[in-house]
Amino acid sequence: MDEKMFSRETEILNKGAYLKGRADSPEAAPLYLTTAFNVEDLDDLEDMYSVQGYTYIRTRNPNRNALAELVTYLEKGENSLIFSCGMAAISTALLSILEQGDHVLSDKTLYGETIDLLEGLSKFGISVTFIDFTNLEEVHNSIQPNTKVLYTETISNPMITIVDIEALAAIAHENKAKLVVDNTFTTSLVIRPIEKGADITINSLTKFANGHSDVSVGSITASEEIIKKAYSLQVLLGTTANPFDAWMCQRGMRTMDLRVQKQMDNAAKLAKALEKHPNVLKVHHPSLDGHPQNELAQKIFENGYGGMLSFEMPNNREKINEFMRRLKIAHYAMTLGGYRTTISHPVSSSHYAVPEEERLKMGITFGLLRVSVGIESPDDLIADFSQALDVFNEEISYIK
Numbered sequence: 001m002d003e004k005m006f007s008r009e010t011e012i013l014n015k016g017a018y019l020k021g022r023a024d025s026p027e028a029a030p031l032y033l034t035t036a037f038n039v040e041d042l043d044d045l046e047d048m049y050s051v052q053g054y055t056y057i058r059t060r061n062p063n064r065n066a067l068a069e070l071v072t073y074l075e076k077g078e079n080s081l082i083f084s085c086g087m088a089a090i091s092t093a094l095l096s097i098l099e100q101g102d103h104v105l106s107d108k109t110l111y112g113e114t115i116d117l118l119e120g121l122s123k124f125g126i127s128v129t130f131i132d133f134t135n136l137e138e139v140h141n142s143i144q145p146n147t148k149v150l151y152t153e154t155i156s157n158p159m160i161t162i163v164d165i166e167a168l169a170a171i172a173h174e175n176k177a178k179l180v181v182d183n184t185f186t187t188s189l190v191i192r193p194i195e196k197g198a199d200i201t202i203n204s205l206t207k208f209a210n211g212h213s214d215v216s217v218g219s220i221t222a223s224e225e226i227i228k229k230a231y232s233l234q235v236l237l238g239t240t241a242n243p244f245d246a247w248m249c250q251r252g253m254r255t256m257d258l259r260v261q262k263q264m265d266n267a268a269k270l271a272k273a274l275e276k277h278p279n280v281l282k283v284h285h286p287s288l289d290g291h292p293q294n295e296l297a298q299k300i301f302e303n304g305y306g307g308m309l310s311f312e313m314p315n316n317r318e319k320i321n322e323f324m325r326r327l328k329i330a331h332y333a334m335t336l337g338g339y340r341t342t343i344s345h346p347v348s349s350s351h352y353a354v355p356e357e358e359r360l361k362m363g364i365t366f367g368l369l370r371v372s373v374g375i376e377s378p379d380d381l382i383a384d385f386s387q388a389l390d391v392f393n394e395e396i397s398y399i400k
Ligand SMILES: *Cc1c(COP(=O)(O)O)cnc(C)c1O
Pocket: 085, 086, 087, 088, 111, 114, 153, 182, 184, 185, 204, 205, 206, 207, 216, 217, 218
């Protein structure tokens, strides 16, 4: 813009539209809240295209690219895409690699809406089978000639079971299928599924990665070839994250390792304390000796066993309500991975629609509570759960 003055009604639109002075190396990445970028002329536009530069918000934005660079580094892939949320990442990734007639073999304990999404693929002529991925024999036997995708999560919700990513990748590749892994519950601090042979790693960055419970963002990380296909579909579906959310998420992720490490240490301490509490019937956390995949967790996890745990209390609705009201630090919230400890009740939320008989087979009793452990003082947390659990004192003596 030259400095020639136009009338006020024109200048009010243009003054200060371009930054002046040396503004190209701020300490913190600036937020590019713009739907489009200007070019000088058609030659400049050609240049922009040739370097995959910035033209329009839905196709490319500097804040999304910056976040993708960080996620790609952490998840050890070739490239990443940033989405408006985890579900946008999952749906776009799956739709970009699946075709009519294909089959998906999936673990049966997944994030509830991922199950709904997979079941919904039947309207496009894509079939899905849900089985127990901790049973590798069953995985082998359930592969069909048209199986194109094996889908799993690193830690299942809410029973906190673990699958062997390396073994699943081998089965997938023997059968020319792709292994897609949702790494939301563990984060790249604990495991990088691509290093174990996965083809696509998905993250709901909304959770542990951003960690501040304030924006929703998702990502996929994979080879250039897979990302290229997914990118074409992402632009058409419009599942891109807005620049502000991408910027916020990158800000949150700068401290991800510090938070997640503390969350995992706290989770292990809380799990141990809950296991000792006389009013707790069972605790599920991979750090515990009695966990069914404790050995596998030791083999494939680094730095800890995740910040998620669940535990079983007596099936008494009144007492559970009282317990929830008595908790002072941990609060009920329909999310996880934030810096504050939150609880959720699977029977009333994620597994509300699952028939009783089926959910009991999965071990999900009415008294099961899921905890996303925060970065509070572990002693305060343990004391808080402990005093709230006292509501079951009479109940427990009745059971025993
Ligand atoms: C929350 C979550 C999702 C969905 O992510 P959104 O950002 O809410 O769309 C997917 N997978 C897992 C394991 C999750 O916890």
